[in-house]
Amino acid sequence: MTEQKKEKARIGVLTISDRASSGEYEDLSGPAIESYLNDVLTSPFETSIRVIPDELDLIEKTLRQLCDEENCDLVVTTGGTGPAPRDVTPEATEAVCEKVLPGFGELMRQVSLEKVPTAILSRQLAGTRGSTLIVNLPGKPKAIHECLDAVFPAIPYCLDLINAAYITTNDSRVKAFRPGSK
Amino acid sequence: MTEQKKEKARIGVLTISDRASSGEYEDLSGPAIESYLNDVLTSPFETSIRVIPDELDLIEKTLRQLCDEENCDLVVTTGGTGPAPRDVTPEATEAVCEKVLPGFGELMRQVSLEKVPTAILSRQLAGTRGSTLIVNLPGKPKAIHECLDAVFPAIPYCLDLINAAYITTNDSRVKAFRPGSK
Amino acid sequence: MTEQKKEKARIGVLTISDRASSGEYEDLSGPAIESYLNDVLTSPFETSIRVIPDELDLIEKTLRQLCDEENCDLVVTTGGTGPAPRDVTPEATEAVCEKVLPGFGELMRQVSLEKVPTAILSRQLAGTRGSTLIVNLPGKPKAIHECLDAVFPAIPYCLDLINAAYITTNDSRVKAFRPGSK
Numbered sequence: 349m350t351e352q353k354k355e356k357a358r359i360g361v362l363t364i365s366d367r368a369s370s371g372e373y374e375d376l377s378g379p380a381i382e383s384y385l386n387d388v389l390t391s392p393f394e395t396s397i398r399v400i401p402d403e404l405d406l407i408e409k410t411l412r413q414l415c416d417e418e419n420c421d422l423v424v425t426t427g428g429t430g431p432a433p434r435d436v437t438p439e440a441t442e443a444v445c446e447k448v449l450p451g452f453g454e455l456m457r458q459v460s461l462e463k464v465p466t467a468i469l470s471r472q473l474a475g476t477r478g479s480t481l482i483v484n485l486p487g488k489p490k491a492i493h494e495c496l497d498a499v500f501p502a503i504p505y506c507l508d509l510i511n512a513a514y515i516t517t518n519d520s521r522v523k524a525f526r527p528g529s530k
Numbered sequence: 531m532t533e534q535k536k537e538k539a540r541i542g543v544l545t546i547s548d549r550a551s552s553g554e555y556e557d558l559s560g561p562a563i564e565s566y567l568n569d570v571l572t573s574p575f576e577t578s579i580r581v582i583p584d585e586l587d588l589i590e591k592t593l594r595q596l597c598d599e600e601n602c603d604l605v606v607t608t609g610g611t612g613p614a615p616r617d618v619t620p621e622a623t624e625a626v627c628e629k630v631l632p633g634f635g636e637l638m639r640q641v642s643l644e645k646v647p648t649a650i651l652s653r654q655l656a657g658t659r660g661s662t663l664i665v666n667l668p669g670k671p672k673a674i675h676e677c678l679d680a681v682f683p684a685i686p687y688c689l690d691l692i693n694a695a696y697i698t699t700n701d702s703r704v705k706a707f708r709p710g711s712k
Numbered sequence: 713m714t715e716q717k718k719e720k721a722r723i724g725v726l727t728i729s730d731r732a733s734s735g736e737y738e739d740l741s742g743p744a745i746e747s748y749l750n751d752v753l754t755s756p757f758e759t760s761i762r763v764i765p766d767e768l769d770l771i772e773k774t775l776r777q778l779c780d781e782e783n784c785d786l787v788v789t790t791g792g793t794g795p796a797p798r799d800v801t802p803e804a805t806e807a808v809c810e811k812v813l814p815g816f817g818e819l820m821r822q823v824s825l826e827k828v829p830t831a832i833l834s835r836q837l838a839g840t841r842g843s844t845l846i847v848n849l850p851g852k853p854k855a856i857h858e859c860l861d862a863v864f865p866a867i868p869y870c871l872d873l874i875n876a877a878y879i880t881t882n883d884s885r886v887k888a889f890r891p892g893s894k
Contacts, residue, residue, distance in 0.1 A: 431629055431658050432691045439629075447795055447803075450632075450814075451821045451832030457633045465683035465707045468633030469691070476795050501829035509796045509833070525829045613811055613840050614873040621811075632814075639815045647865035647889045650815030651873070 357393040357513035359385060360414035360423035362400070362407075364437050365487065368427075369401040377426035380489035384496050391516040396420060402428045407440035415444070415480040421512035422503065423480055424496075427487040429472040437484055438471040445475030445482060449506075452483060456495040460486065463494065474499070479512045501525050539575040539695035541567060542596035542605035544582070544589075546619050547669065550609075551583040559608035562671035566678050573698040578602060584610050589622035597626070597662040603694035604685065605662055606678075609669040611654040619666055620653040627657030627664060631688075634665060638677040642668065645676065656681070661694045683707050721757040721877035723749060724778035724787035726764070726771075728801050729851065732791070733765040741790035744853035748860050755880040760784060766792045771804035779808070779844040785876035786867065787844055788860075791851040793836040801848055802835040809839030809846060813870075816847060820859040824850065827858065838863070843876045865889050 361381045368375040378397055385393065396418050400406050407428070414420045428437030442448060452474030460467030472484035472495075483499065485492045504515050504524040517524045543563045550557040560579055567575065578600050582588050589610070596602045610619030624630060634656030642649030654666035654677075665681065667674045686697050686706040699706045725745045732739040742761055749757065760782050764770050771792070778784045792801030806812060816838030824831030836848035836859075847863065849856045868879050868888040881888045 430691055431631055431663075431688055433693075435629075447799075447835065449795055449833060449835060450817065451825075451834060453632065454636055454818055454821060455825065455832050457636060461633075461637065464709065465705075466687050466709065468637050468681060468684050469631060469688050470633060471629065471631060481795075499832060502832050505830050506795055506833050509794055511797075523829075527828065527830060612873055613813055613845075613870055615875075617811075635814065636818055639818065643815075643819065646891065647887075648869050648891065650819050650863060650866050651813060651870050652815060653811065653813060 354421075354513045355392065357389075357391060357421045357515050358396065358419060359393050360396045360398070360418065360420040362398045362410060362414065362423060362425045364400055364402055364407055364425055364428040366401045366434060369399050375399050376489050377487055377492060380492050381424050381426060381485070381496070384493060388500060388517050388521045389515060390518050391514065393513075393515065402434040402436055404436045404440050407437060408443050411440060411444045411477070411482060415477045415482070420480050421507055421515070423482045424485060425482070426485045426492060429470045429484050429486060431469050431471070435471075438473050441473055441475060441482055441484055445477050448473055448475040452499050455498050456485075459494050459498040460491055463491075476510050479510050481506050481510060481512065497522065536603075536695045537574065539571075539573065539603045539697050540578060540601060541575050542578045542580070542600065542602040544580045544592060544596065544605060544607045546582055546584055546589055546607055546610040548583045548616060551581045557581050558671050559669055559674060562674050563606050563608060563667070563678070566675060570682060570699050570703045571697060572700050573696065575695075575697065584616040584618055586618045586622050589619060590625050593622060593626045593659070593664060597659045597664070602662050603689055603697070605664045606667060607664070608667045608674060611652045611666050611668060613651050613653070617653075620655050623655055623657060623664055623666055627659050630655055630657040634681050637680050638667075641676050641680040642673055645673075658692050661692050663688050663692060663694065679704065718785075718877045719756065721755060721785045721879050722760065722783060723757050724760045724762070724782065724784040726762045726774060726778065726787060726789045728764055728766055728771055728789055728792040730765045730798060733763045739763050740853050741849075741851055741856060744856050745788050745790060745849070745860070748857060752864060752881050752885045753879060754882050755878065757877075757879065766798040766800055768800045768804050771801060772807050775804060775808045775841070775846060779841045779846070784844050785871055785879070787846045788849060789846070790849045790856060793834045793848050793850060795833055795835070799835075802837050805837055805839060805846055805848055809841050812837055812839040816863050819862050820849075823858050823862040824855055827855075840874050843874050845870050845874060845876065861886065
């Protein structure tokens with residue numbers, strides 16, 4: 349493990365939605381993610397907030413910027429994970445990731461499936477690009493919350509493994525797990 | 531959403547089996563799917579029935595015809611999803627699909643796993659090609675039934691999202707779910 | 713099914729770990745797999761044991777040797793399945809496999825998830841190369857045991873389907889399942 353860590357984690361929050369980016373409606377999903385992070389994280393962090401349309405090239409470019417130029421430790425996207433023609437977030441994420449972590453999508457679909465049978469339509473995935481973990485979330489604020497609750501316990505250790513920032517959580521909200529020895 | 535819909539949905543039922551296509555034994559799987567559709571769907575539909583051998587090129591060609599020429603809204607395949615050398619249905623399906631929907635395979639394996647531990651050997655998947663949803667099912671009539679029960683509640687909304695036909699189901703058999711707002 | 717079977721199955725046990733291969737620490741994972749096989753298998757088998765570092769090319773080459781030259785029926789790997797930069801076992805496995813069997817990884821992550829939330833970080837997969845089944849296991853002996861218990865009931869039938877050796881298990885330890893008819 350690298351001992352020298354950044355003092356503040358940087359977290360990208362990327363809303364991908366034609367309608368939110370055009371101002372046709374207010375983006376509620378990005379703020380839901382920010383609010384979740386404020387509730388859960390006890391270590392210092394700052395965010396990079398973006399709202400962009402469902403354009404494959406633009407999503408890829410924005411993800412690369414957040415990873416490579418802004419050195420985000422974690423990038424959380426919302427929107428664009430369904431089967432509709434304009435839904436291309438997973439394609440963009442897979443294109444920029446070096447490693448795909450299929451367990452994230454599997455678990456998020458599983459918890460969403462307890463609420464709605466259409467959870468199987470979500471193609472959300474997660475993966476790593478260098479020292480950044482990218483996680484796709486669904487578009488709806490309520491589903492965002494459920495999915496983050498499911499996967500967040502594994503995120504701090506994942507960031508350790510990819511030499512990203514060391515983050516800590518409020519145990520009463522999310523009990524982060526770090527195996528005793530690796 | 532497109533408002534102008536076809537009056538009748540078209541559903542392809544594709545049995546993929548060397549032995550059924552050569553007449554070595556009777557195809558029970560295709561008729562099991564047809565019977566399921568007749569039981570469950572309350573909106574009008576017509577079917578395109580095919581029985582072909584486990585040949586990669588032929589499966590791909592048949593899937594393309596059902597999608598692009600016959601304009602099927604849904605294509606359900608049966609057979610060829612295992613690890614045996616002749617099992618190539620998932621490869622053909624992935625080759626013709628623009629989007630793979632991993633949640634279908636995950637859920638179908640999960641429900642089959644409650645019955646038989648060999649469910650993990652099935653590589654069945656689902657995906658979209660234009661305005662067609664393609665779903666691979668296992669080869670055995672009983673497993674077909676279980677898998678369709680698991681995923682069918684999400685199929686009508688999936689067809690909405692890809693601008694395919696609007697279909698409705700008999701709620702006492704399959705409770706289709708359409709989120710209130712998108 | 714091929715009637716002519718080998719008298720003894722051959723099973724490759726491949727530990728992938730920079731530290732175990734350099735002697736920095738003792739390999740406990742390979743021996744844990746061997747011990748499991750001795751407990752569970754009632755049919756004759758012999759093993760090919762290897763310990764190698766986390767080098768993509770070397771892992772691929774070793775897997776190819778175990779499959780193509782040593783004619784292993786089953787190859788079980790341990791280590792290198794996480795998100796860390798040096799973890800490349802799934803990449804190597806996917807590169808040499810003709811068919812990936814996603815159900816193995818899904819089920820192993822699911823059973824590990826009952827123990828630790830970081831199970832979703834594991835990218836372990838399984839697949840076939842000719843008449844060899846390759847299964848990635850996690851690196852920790854305890855997790856190895858849980859994962860093998862979960863997937864082993866399906867392995868004998870999988871070997872049948874790919875024309876590998878016929879193996880039998882001690883039912884009190886692992887109840888292998890072979891469908892009555894295929």
